[in-house]
Each structure stands twice: as C-alpha cells, then as structure tokens.
Amino acid sequence: MYFDLTDEQRAIGEELSKLLRDRLPPDGVVSTFDKGDLDDALWQSLNEMGLGAMMVPVESGGLGLGLLTLAVVADALGEHGATVPVINNALAGWLVSTFGTGAQRTAWLESLQSGEIVAAFALAEPGGGWQPEEWQATGFPFTGTKTNVEWGQQASLFIVGMAGGALGLVDGRDPGIRRAMISPLDRTRPLAAIDFDQVRVDLLTRDVEAGGLLRDAFLVLLAADARGAADRALSLAVGYAKERTQFDRPIGAFQGLKHQMANAAAELEPCRPLVWYAAHAWDEIPDRRSYMAALAKAHVTDMAVRTARLAVEMHGGIGYTWEYPLHVFLKRAMFDRQAMGLPAAQRVRAAALAGW
Incomplete structure (x- = not known):
C-alpha cells in the first residue's frame, strides 16, 4: 500500500512553514510566549491563507479538505510555537457547517472562516x-x-x-x-x-457521534502538534551540537551525544506516518478512526515529551534558560500530552476498542 501526502497537502505545509519561519524567528518565539496572548498579525496572515475554512465544504464557502490536511497544519504550528487558535476555528467551522442548522450557519460560519471571531x-x-x-x-x-x-x-x-x-x-x-x-x-x-x-x-x-468525532479529531491534532514541537526541539539540539565545542571538537562528534541524537531521531520519525494514518483513518476509515486517534495521541505525545526533554539535556545549562527558545517546545509537547486525557487513559481506550 502506498500512502503519502498529496502535492496539495505538501504545498500547504511548505507555504505555512515558510510563513511561520519568517514571522517567528527564535527570539520572536520567546517574546510571543512571554506575551501569552493572540498573535494578531500572524492570525490575520493565517486567515488570509484560508486555514479557518479548511474543513468547511466547498458548497458552504470552504476549502473542502480533510483532517489529514489540518494535521499537516497542526504539525507546522507546533514546530514554530505559533500562538494562534487556527485549530479551534477550523474544527468549529467544520462542526457548524456539518451539524448546524441554517440559522446557525448564517450566524457563525462566515465569521469563523474569516477569523473575525475566535x-x-x-x-x-x-x-x-x-x-x-x-x-x-x-x-x-x-x-x-x-x-x-x-x-x-x-x-x-x-x-x-x-x-x-x-x-x-x-x-x-x-x-x-x-x-x-x-x-x-x-x-x-x-x-x-x-x-x-x-x-x-x-x-x-x-448526535453522540459528533462528540466522538470531535474528540478523535482533537486527539490526532494534538499528536501532530506535539510531533512538530519535538522535531523543532531536536533540530535545536542538533544545531547546538554542531556549534558548541569542547576540547577543540564539536560536542556532536562525541559518541555518547551522537548516539542519543540518532536514537531520538529514530524514535520520532515513525511518529509522522502514525499521525498521518490516524488522520487518514478519521477521514476515510470510520472503523479505525477512534482506535487510531487514541493510539496516535498516546504514543506520539509520549515520544514528543521524551525527545524534547532529551534535547534540553543535550544543551546543558543553556537549555534551561528562559531566553533560549527550547523550553517553549518542551512545554508545548507537555501540554499536548496532557490535553484530552493522558497517554495511559488513551491506551486503555485503544485496548478496549481493539477488544482486548
């Protein structure tokens, strides 16, 4: 079976990542984190990309895309520590357009898609x-x-x-x-x-199914966000290991640190297709939807926190400082791990869904 993102999904992810890199350099990530409030300029730019309309059907004025594409967006948001409610508005738009009455769609849908409201x-x-x-x-x-x-x-x-x-x-x-x-x-x-x-x-x-669909969508998107945050944390660690020297050698040349980075990368990389498949199951395979959502949330968020913590250790003292951006991504992964239920609870649910 061949499974990969479409050209359109890759283009959305690449364009979003480019915008976020430009708007959130390392010092910008820390200052935005300190503020702890909506990044208005970034929010406006992301709404101009149509992200709030991503899962709204075309006939309702949206882009008609699925959760897999939104998971690509969530991954990028996590990787760059963006302080914007894109996921909230995208899911709210989907809910109102799918389950809402005509009056509810008239009252809320356009404002959700445009980002006029949160x-x-x-x-x-x-x-x-x-x-x-x-x-x-x-x-x-x-x-x-x-x-x-x-x-x-x-x-x-x-x-x-x-x-x-x-x-x-x-x-x-x-x-x-x-x-x-x-x-x-x-x-x-x-x-x-x-x-x-x-x-x-x-x-x-x-409709009880609506609540379950929403829960499973959140689980997948939290996993995607955590994977992006952990990937950024590991990238910071690798970059630091190439620049920091001890005994006239980059610290990344020392076997102990080199092996830790390789092991972390080997554990984190399979999380990407796991998230993709969970999102694909939500879109296309109803019988696997809840099981894969619970499994992805449990495994990926665990691996993300583990990777980000290891990245802090690889940095030594600087990794613990407030001014250095690494703590933003560790905390982001930790939030994703806790939200909507801890990994242990998700594993219990996955086991029950599998009939164990």
Whole structure:
C-alpha cells in the first residue's frame, strides 16, 4: 500500500512553514510566549491563507479538505510555537457547517472562516471529564463550569460539551459568562475557566457521534502538534551540537551525544506516518478512526515529551534558560500530552476498542 501526502497537502505545509519561519524567528518565539496572548498579525496572515475554512465544504464557502490536511497544519504550528487558535476555528467551522442548522450557519460560519471571531471548546469539567461520555453539563439555559478552555478569554463563540455527548453553541456576549484566566504551562495556548450562569445554549446537535468525532479529531491534532514541537526541539539540539565545542571538537562528534541524537531521531520519525494514518483513518476509515486517534495521541505525545526533554539535556545549562527558545517546545509537547486525557487513559481506550 502506498500512502503519502498529496502535492496539495505538501504545498500547504511548505507555504505555512515558510510563513511561520519568517514571522517567528527564535527570539520572536520567546517574546510571543512571554506575551501569552493572540498573535494578531500572524492570525490575520493565517486567515488570509484560508486555514479557518479548511474543513468547511466547498458548497458552504470552504476549502473542502480533510483532517489529514489540518494535521499537516497542526504539525507546522507546533514546530514554530505559533500562538494562534487556527485549530479551534477550523474544527468549529467544520462542526457548524456539518451539524448546524441554517440559522446557525448564517450566524457563525462566515465569521469563523474569516477569523473575525475566535471559537473555544468548553469540554473539560472540574476533576477531569474530557471525554464525551463524561460530560455532565445539562440544562437549557445552562449553569455550570468548564475548565481548561483553550482561548476561553478571547472567545466570541463557545462550543460546549453537554451530557450524552451533545454539543451546544453559546454566544460569548451572553451576560451570564464569567471568565477566569488559568496560568498555563504552555503560554502559546492560553487557558481559562468559564462559569456559565443561566446562559442560553443553542443546541448544535444531539448526535453522540459528533462528540466522538470531535474528540478523535482533537486527539490526532494534538499528536501532530506535539510531533512538530519535538522535531523543532531536536533540530535545536542538533544545531547546538554542531556549534558548541569542547576540547577543540564539536560536542556532536562525541559518541555518547551522537548516539542519543540518532536514537531520538529514530524514535520520532515513525511518529509522522502514525499521525498521518490516524488522520487518514478519521477521514476515510470510520472503523479505525477512534482506535487510531487514541493510539496516535498516546504514543506520539509520549515520544514528543521524551525527545524534547532529551534535547534540553543535550544543551546543558543553556537549555534551561528562559531566553533560549527550547523550553517553549518542551512545554508545548507537555501540554499536548496532557490535553484530552493522558497517554495511559488513551491506551486503555485503544485496548478496549481493539477488544482486548
């Protein structure tokens, strides 16, 4: 079986990477991380590329592409530490265009695609509860709390996980919304706790499959993001090993460090096709979708954190400094590992789906 990206997918990834390299040089990554807020100029440029419309059908004004292409985008965003809610808006656009009513599409779709508004997914509940079967939110109007809401402070639209795996839309202007910033490990993905007090929920869908599809899409995209972050961390380590000298030799020439870098590369490289296949399964192979999403999230995020930590060790003291960009990519990989459930939980789920 031959499996690879299409020419179009490669072109999107290359063009995006070029833009991100230009906009986020190493010192720019650190300063953006320090700010911990939306990178407005980059956000505008990425929306001009049409990334928010990526998974919206052509007949609804979108690009009609699948999760595999969005995974290529997520990989590039992770590799460059971009502080933009591209993934949120792309998934929100897909949900509204696929499951929304005519009125919901009219109200939200164009603004999501253009980046005029930011969407946030209010899924996790205090004490955990990332998975659709764990959501407890009920009531129309709705009162309750959602935590670890990525881009919750900036959001104009909340997509709320409801009991039974349903999804609802909440207008960010509702007076019953209270937002409290959470200090995040990864400042490129700002978090908030959101208290909803008698807010109006516009039911998007009661289809349990929609909640599961969303969960699996997030798992794949978190894996893609983590792989990109780890790849950048390893690249920084390799570059440093070529430049730093000890005893008049580059430290990369020493066998102990050389073997560590080779082993890290050998472990990380297979993660790329694993993410690609998981995204392809989400697009094309429904029977494999959930299993591959859980497996990819578990394995890739574990490998990503391991690789990024090793990259810090390879740098010695400079790797731990705030001014050096390496910590941004380690923290990004660590965020991806924790979000939507830790690898152990994903492995348990994958085993159950496989009938073990």
